[in-house]
Structure formats: C-alpha cells, structure tokens
Amino acid sequence: MQRINLLSPRLANQIAAGEVVERPASVVKELLENSLDAGASQLDIDVEQGGVRRIKIRDNGTGIMKDDLSLALSRHATSKIITLDDLEAVRTLGFRGEALASISSVSRMHLTSQAEDESEAWRVEAEGKDMATAVRPASHPQGTTIDVRDLFFNTPARRKFLRTEKTEFAHLEEVVKRLALSRYETGFRLSHNGKQVYDLRPVTDQLHAEHRLATLLGKKFIENSLTLDVEAAGLRLWGWIGLPTFSRSQADLQYFFVNGRVVKDKLVAHAVRQAYRDVLYNGRHPTFVLYLELDPSTVDVNVHPTKHEVRFRDGRLVHDFLFSRIHKAIADVRPESDAAPTGMQETSSNESEITEQSALQLSNRPASSGMDWMRSASSSPSSSGVRGQLDGMRRLSGYAQEYTSQTETVDPETGEVREAAPLSLLGQSDVSAFGQDVDYQAVPPLGFAVAQLHGVYILSESEQGLILVDMHAAHERIVYERMKTAFYQKNISSQPLLVPINIAVSQSEADLVEESSTVFEVFGFRVERTGLESAMVREVPVILIRGDVEGLVRDVISDLSANGISDLMESRANELMASMACHGAIRANRKLTIAEMNSLLRDMEITERSGQCNHGRPTWAHLSMSDLDKLFLRGR
Template sequence: MQRINLLSPRLANQIAAGEVVERPASVVKELLENSLDAGATQLDIDVEQGGVRRIKIRDNGVGILKDDLSLALSRHATSKIITLDDLEAVRTLGFRGEALASISSVSRLHLTSQAEGEVEAWRVETEGKDMSTSVRPASHPKGTTIDVRDLFFNTPARRKFLRTEKTEFNHLEEVVKRLALSRYDTGFRLSHNGKQIYDLRPVTDQLHAEHRLASLLGKKFIENALTIDVEAAGLRLWGWIGLPTFSRSQADLQYFFVNGRVVKDKLVAHAVRQAYRDVLYNGRHPTFVLYLELDPATVDVNVHPTKHEVRFRDGRLVHDFLFSRIHKAIADVRPESEAESASESGLSVSQGVAQPETAITEQPALPLANRPVNSTDWMRAPQSRVAADQVAGQLEGMRNLSGYANDYASSGGYTPAAGNEQVDPLTGEIRQSPAPSLNVATGFTGSVQEEYQTVPPLGFAVAQLHGVYILSESENGLILVDMHAAHERIVYERMKTSFYEKSIATQPLLVPINVSVSQSEADLVEENGEVFSAFGFRVERTGLESVMVREVPIILIKADTEALVRDVISDLSANGVSDLLEARANELMATMSCHGAVRANRKLTIAEMNSLLRDMEITERSGQCNHGRPTWTQMTMSDLDKLFLRGR
C-alpha cells in the first residue's frame, strides 16, 4: 500500500500550472492582468518564438515592495483579497494567487521591480527543487518587468503539446487584443521576434477609440457598427454591435466584457443570438464588442480556473436585458437613420450599410453615464446613433394600422377565395374574407399624395427596373430597392405586431398529449408555466415524470407538439430561458409573409413604389428581409462622379 506523502512545493506548483498555464498565451494573460491590477497605464510585451523561448512584459504600475518579492512567487499569496467578503465582490482581474508560482515552476522566471516611493529596485528568481527564492539589487524604473524564458523546459511532455510558432503567437496576440479592448485608458505595445505588431496609445476620445477598434478588428467592423449605451435595473450595456449585413461565417468577432473582464458565457451568447434572429441568414454569426457593467456582488467570477466563465446571480434578468436592448437597437436602424448618417458624414451606402470612404470617419457618440469600472470620459457625448430606449414610443406614433383584417389581407399575407369563411391563422377569428386585391398599393400604409417639405431619406421613385428593383432619386444620389425583399419585411413586421398585440387565439386539444419526462424536467415545466402560457400553450404536470399538453395556439396547430415541448424543456434546462415558441411562430409568419409579399415582375405604378419607400422608412429592421438579405443600396453623387471620372 502506498503511503500518503506531502507533495513538494515544485510538484504542487507544476500540477497547478496544468490548470493555469496551458500555453504561452496563458502566461501573457496572467501577467498582463497582474500589471493592469497594479495600475499600469503602459504595457510593453516582447515575445520570441511564439512565446515559447521568451516572454518579457514591462509595466509602469505601482511595483512590488522588496519584502514582498519572495511572497510574490509563493502559492496562494496575493494582495487583492483578504477576506471572504473580498472574494464575493472581486473588482480585480487576478485574485487566485497562483499565477506567478505556477509560471515559475515550468520556466526560468526573473522578476524585477521598483515599488512606488522606493529609491532602489530589486530582482527575485526561484532556485532549486523547493523553489527557494533569492533577492538582489537591480536597476529598474518604477514598475515591474517579468522575464519568462524556456517555457516547459522541465516538463517536456507538456511542451510536446504546443503547436507551431505561428499558432502559439496567434493565441498570444488574441489575449493582447482582448485586454486592449477592455482597457482603453492603457497603452499596449506588442513585438514578436523583434517586429512590432501593435503600438496602441491610451484613448482620450471617441475617435481614438474607434481607431483602436479598427487597428485590432479591422476597418470594416467600425464602418459597419452601431454604438449602443443603455441602463436599466442596475445594469449598463455599452459598446458596438455590427449591422446584420456585416455578419460572419464563424463566431470569431465577438467580444463580451463583464466589469472589464472578457468572458464567454452561454447565457450571453443565447441572448445576442436571439436578438439577431430575425435579420441573419442561418449559419451566420453577428459581430459585437460589448461591455456589461453591474454590481460585482451579483456576479461570480470564481467558477473557472482561467476566469473565462462567470455566473450571474439573476441570469434571467441579465438575459432579458441584453436581448431587449440589442433587439431594440437593431430594430431602430431604418433607411432614415442610415441615409442621414451618410449625408452628414459623406459616406456611401451599400447593401443597406453605411461604409465610410476614408479609413475612420468621426461619428456622433453616445450619451454615456458614469461607469463603475474603468470610467472614460470620452465616451460621454451629446448625440446617439442608436437611442434604443426611445424605440417603443416612436413606433407607436409612426405606425398607422387600420385594423388587422384589412391591413393583413390587403398586403397579400392572407387572401383566401372570396365568399369563403376562413379561420384567421393568427387571431382565430372566423370572418368572410375579401378576394385577393390586384392593387398592390393597398398593401402599403403610406399616402402617395403627401407633400414633403424635404426629400425623404429614400427619395422618390423614378422607375421600376426589370420588374424587380425600384430606382429612386434621393437627396444624396440614387437608391435601388429590392421590392420583394422590402415588402416581405413590411408584411412580416405587421403580422408580428398583430400577433403579439392581440390575445393569441388558442384551441383545446380533443385528445390531450401526454409527454413522458424526467422528474427534473417536470419540475422545469411546473416552474416555467408562463413560458408556455405566453404563447397559448397550456401544459400541466400530471405526475412525477409526466406532463400533459391540453391547449395549443392556432398558428402552431399543425406543429409536432410533443417535439416542440421537449425542445423548450431542453432549452430551459440549458439556458434558464427559452424563446423556441416565439421562434417557431415567427418562422411561420416569415414564411407566410414571403409568399404574401409582392412578387418579381409585378408592375407597380410610381405612386405604389413611393408608398413602399415610405413604409420602409418607418418599419423596423427594413434594411434586411426576413432571411437576412439587404433590401436597398445607395450610390452617392460622389460615387457617381468617381465612376465617370468627373472633375478630372
């Protein structure tokens, strides 16, 4: 029988390093977080061979006192927390007290520092199997330099798992990028094998913040991004979200920060995906750089060794806040706002997206309030491109629905044969339905006889091209509109408004459907009955491991009810929330609106085309159809002059 022995300090640290130090990027993350917590405003990172041979980080923080240098390389030693109360309200990036000890156990580490207020600098390094330390005088300005050489030199098995130099450096660069996005008030310099990669100066205003975003994420992101800043219920969300037409094939341009800490959280991902659901192709991913600020006591950052994951005390509140604010911000992007932005800043608009002709164009900033973490005054400015909190009130005044039956049927969404009594799939009303109207203009709410003091954002129609596109003359140039895609969005948004503003029509099942589930799943159904009832489902628990579906909404009467209920339960179990019922209803309405929208080769009069343009200007998400395709594009006079070489 093996006797129980106490592990040596070096072996214990190397085991801990298995959790903390996965690759060179892990080392850089831990060291840079320590520097930021020390108040550094400038960070210089020099690496060789992807960080395997050498990682040298220098900061201008408060430094480390001579008497604390040996402790700095010991396990479970930190200046950031003392009591349990400190742990429950962590305001620093690092706090475990294991990073330096773990790194020094698998590398040759030298730490040189001069503490604030001291006249001498000191250097510490570890020696021997017991990791004893030696401290000696050194020359160094205020701050700290950590030099890590030959990573995993004494653990060759770990070193074999490293990838190529290029791959390891890409991971390391991503760490620097994330921290540079989290701290605009700090300068970052990164060099690899003597070649400078980044030289980012501290940010002082909105324009320089967008320059940093462009340097790190590419010019296209900031050219196609909306600024957002909203607060509610003790939560604050600010940052940039990409327009729906600027989507990616993979989720590689998504950065989310909680109190300055970058995290990857499934609840956050679900909320953002739900907010973009109506405007993206299947398989496409939105882009964003978002910052959530909340009371540190309401979020647990100590649930993962590398602190990449967090746990919110009230996850549903956070999810609903993120979804509603991002959803409103996207909904408020209409041709009016995009065309005005182009007019004011000299942008050209393509595929419904404002695209600056220069690398970075100054844009109106948001009226941001004081932020509890990393406050930066440059983010507070008078005018916002996205006023998310005002969306609901504006829509109420702009939309002029003249009753569901006439509005929906005349727009082509629901037109059964004349004289037949039909059950409306959305409201359940039994009524005598009108015959299909051949006058497309009756499907639009805008008046074609209005006189305008100024030219509307989408201008006035000039002609119809090949029965597919509307050519319009605007104040800035010409605009092309895909009439089917545009009308599809208009019909869809009206259908959703009618569906959600009226009580949802339901139908009791003649034979209720019994669904066998686990006990925990039955508990979920019992605890989340409002999720089902909000969409016309009546689902009751009938046993320890069974539930019964007794009533369903008419719009989903032909759906596979049992499969749908199981999917909702699964979603509730995984995310704590579920929007699958709403998603299924929206999918059905999107299909109906696609078939009901005006088709290609349908001849429209000038009045009908102008009516469609006016409706686009007041319809949410009118820049994209239900499938994520752009509905309009613009060429400014400047674009046309360049095309024909005018002025040369």
C-alpha cells in the same frame, strides 16, 4: 501498495500550471491582468518565437515591495483578496494567487520591481526543487518587469503539444487585443521578434476609442456598427453592435466584457443570438463589442480556472436586459439622410465596390418619432398628385389582396386554414398622411423611385446617389412586422385539446415543467405535471395547432434546462408568420407604377428592421455618386 506522499512544491505548481498555463497566450493573459490590477497606464510586451522562447512584459504600475517579493512567487499568495467577503465581490482581474507560481515552475522566470514608496529596485526568481526564492538588488524604474524564457523547458510533454510559431502568436495577439479593448485608458505596445505589431496610446475620448477599435478590429467594423449606451435595474450596457448586414461566417468578432473582464457565457450568447434572430442570414454570426457593468456582488467570477466564465445571481434579469436593449437598437435603425454617422467616414481611394446599406447614413431613432423630411407646407400639392399616390397605394393593396386570396394560410386567431386576408402595404395612418397637405422639403432617405428593373428591383434616386431595392424582400419584411405587431398586441388565443398529449420525461424535466408553467402560459400553452416522470399538454396556441406540439414542448424543456430560458415557442410562431408574409408579399415580375414604388419606399422608412427580409437577406443597397464616377473614370 503505493504509499501517500507529499508532493514537492515545484511538482505541485507544475500540476496547477496545467490549468492556468496552457500556452504562451495564457502566460501573457495572467501577467497583463496583474499589471492592470497594479494600476499600470502603459504596458510593453516583447515576444520571441511566438512566446515560447521569451515573453517580457514591463509596466509602470505601483510595483511590489521588497518584503513581498518572496511571497509573490508562492502559491495562493495575493494582494487582491483577504476574506470571503472580498471573494464574493471581486473587483480585480486576478485573485487566486496561482499565476506567478505556476509560470515560474514551467519556465525560467525572473521578476524585477520597484514599489512606488521605495527608492531601490529588487529582482527575485525561484530556484531548485523546493522553489526557493532569491532576492537581489537591481536597477529599474517604478513598476514591474517580468521576463519569462524557455516556456515548458522542463515539461517536454507539454511543449510538444504547442503549435507553430505563427499559431501561438495569433493566440497571444488575441489576448492582447481583448485586454486592450477592456482598458481604453491604458497604452499597449506589442512587438514580435523585434518587429512592432501594435502601439496603442491611452484613450481619453470617444473618437480615439473608435480609432483603437478600428486598429484592432478593422475600420469596416466601425463603419458598420451602432453605438449603444443604456441603463436599467442597476445594469449598464454600452459599446458597439454590428449592423445585420455586417455579419460573419464565424463568431470571431464578438467581445463581451463584464466589469472589464472578457467572458464567454452561454446566457450572454443566447441573448445576443435571440436579439439578431430575425435579421441574420442563416449560418451567419453577429459582431459586437459590448460592456456590461453591474454590482460585483451579483456576479461570481470564481467559476473556471481561466476566469472566462461567470455566473450571474439573477441570470434571467441579465438575459432579458441584454436581449431587449440590443433588439430595440437593431429595430430602431432607419435610413436617415441627415443623421450623423456612427463611425469614421474615411474610405480607401481605390475602393470601387457597391456600398452596402451602412454607407447610407443610418439613424437608430424610434419608429414612433416623426419623419424629419416630411413637413407641413403653406402650399399644398396638386390634387392630381395626391390622387396618384392614393391610387398607387390602392393598386398595391389590391395586388396583395389579389395574390393572397389565392393562397391558403392559417388564421392567427382561429387556427383555421382558409383564404388569406388582404395584406395591405400601408396602414390607415399612412393612407391618411398622403391625403394631408404635405410637401417634401428634402429628399426622403430612400429617395424617389425612377424605374423598375426586370420586375424585381426598384431604382430610386437619393441625395447621395442611386438606391436599389429588392421589392419582394422589402414588402415581405413590412408584412411580417405588421403581422407580428397584430399577433402580440392581442392576447394569444389558446385551444384546449380534445385528447391531451401525454409526454414521458425524466424527473428533473418534470420538475422543470412544474417550475416553468408560466413560461408556457405566456405563449398559450398549458403544460402540467401529471406524475413523477410525466407531463401533459392540455392547451396550445391556435397558430401552432397543426404543428408538432410534443416535439416543440420537448425542445422547450431541453432549452430551459440548458439556458434557463427558451424562446422556441415565440420562434415557431414567428416562423409561421414569416412564411405567411413571404407568400403574401409582392412577387417578382409584378409591374409597379411610380406611385406604388414610392409607397413601398416610404413604408420601408418607418418599418423596423426594414434593411433585411425575414430570411436575413438585405432589402436594399446604395451606390453613391463617387462610386458611379469611378465606374466611368470621371474626375481623372
């Protein structure tokens, strides 16, 4: 029988290092977090062979006092927390006191530091099986330098699982990038094998913050992003969110910080994904750099050894706050001819590609605000001009009626399959607006239509050049947004089931149904618990009466169990309305008059998310005069 033995300090630290130190990037993360907690304003990181051979980090923080150096390399020794109350409201990046002991147990490490209140510097390193520390005098300015050599030299099993030098440095660089995005007031200098990679100066204003973002994430991100800064219920969210047209094939440009700590949280990911749901093409991922600030006592950071996960005390509040603010910011984006750009405007001299929507200056003003480019004038337009506009609108609305009268659809109120009602392109307020004495003092953001190309695209002349509009995609979004508004502004009609649907569930799922009955009721469902492991659906919204009700309820329960919240019912209703809007929108090869095309352009300018159709495809693109000049080599 094996006897119980007390592990040696070095072996215990090596076991702990398995959770804390996975690769060179983990070492850099822990050491940089300690430097930032020490108040450093400048961090220098020198790396050799991807960090496997050497990692040297130097800061100008408060330093470590001589009497504390021996404790610095001991497990569970920290200056960050003292009592349980400190742990429940952590304000620092580090707090466990495990990093230095773990790193020193799997590498050759020494630490040199001079505290701000001392005149001499000292060097400490741990030696031998018992991790005994030796402190010696050294020469060093105020701050701390940690030199880590030969990582995993004494644990060959760990070392052989490391990847190539290029891969390991890529992970290490990503860690530096995240921390540089979390602390703009701190300078970062990174070099690899003697070659400088980054030299980021401390940031003091918005312009320099955007320059740092452009350096780390690319200038395209700044040019295709919106700034965000909102507060509510003790929460503050600020940062940058990418336009839907600037999406990625993978989630590699997503950075979220909670009180300065980078996190990857399922609740946050769900809220952001839900906010972008209507505007992203299938399989694409949004881009963002966002910062959430809240009371430290309302978030638990002591969840995972790597501290990448957090747990919010009121997760539903945080989720709803994130979703509503990001969703509104995206919805409020409008083409705006005189709006200030959101990012830097420099463009490469050799670029000759067609500019995307972001190149036309955008404004995220509310939809309810007045249109700046429409002003009352003393001289009214000619009556024939007004009649031409009105006739164009009537013909376009007539076409929608003509087409949809031949298309079966589901009535949102009764759930009956019947001939679709006419889907007017312009609302009543828009029709009356064209009948008033108005004059265009400036060219509207999407300009004026000049022609239709192959019955598919509208060509429009704007102040900045040429705009191309996919008329079907644009009209589809307009119809979809109006259908959603009409649907959600009314109480959702429910229909009792003649034969209720009985669903067999687990006991935990039945408990969840009982606790979340109001979640179902919001969207017209009435789901009741009828036994220890059973539930019954008694009412469903009429718009979903013909769908797979049991499958939907099961999916919602699963979503609630995984995320604590579900948007599947709203998603299914939106999918049905999107399908109806797609079938009711203008089809290709439909010839439009100039007045009809202008009516469509004006409606796009006041419709939420008009930059993308219901499937996430862009509805318009912009070709500036400089782009056109390059095509014909003008000015050379």
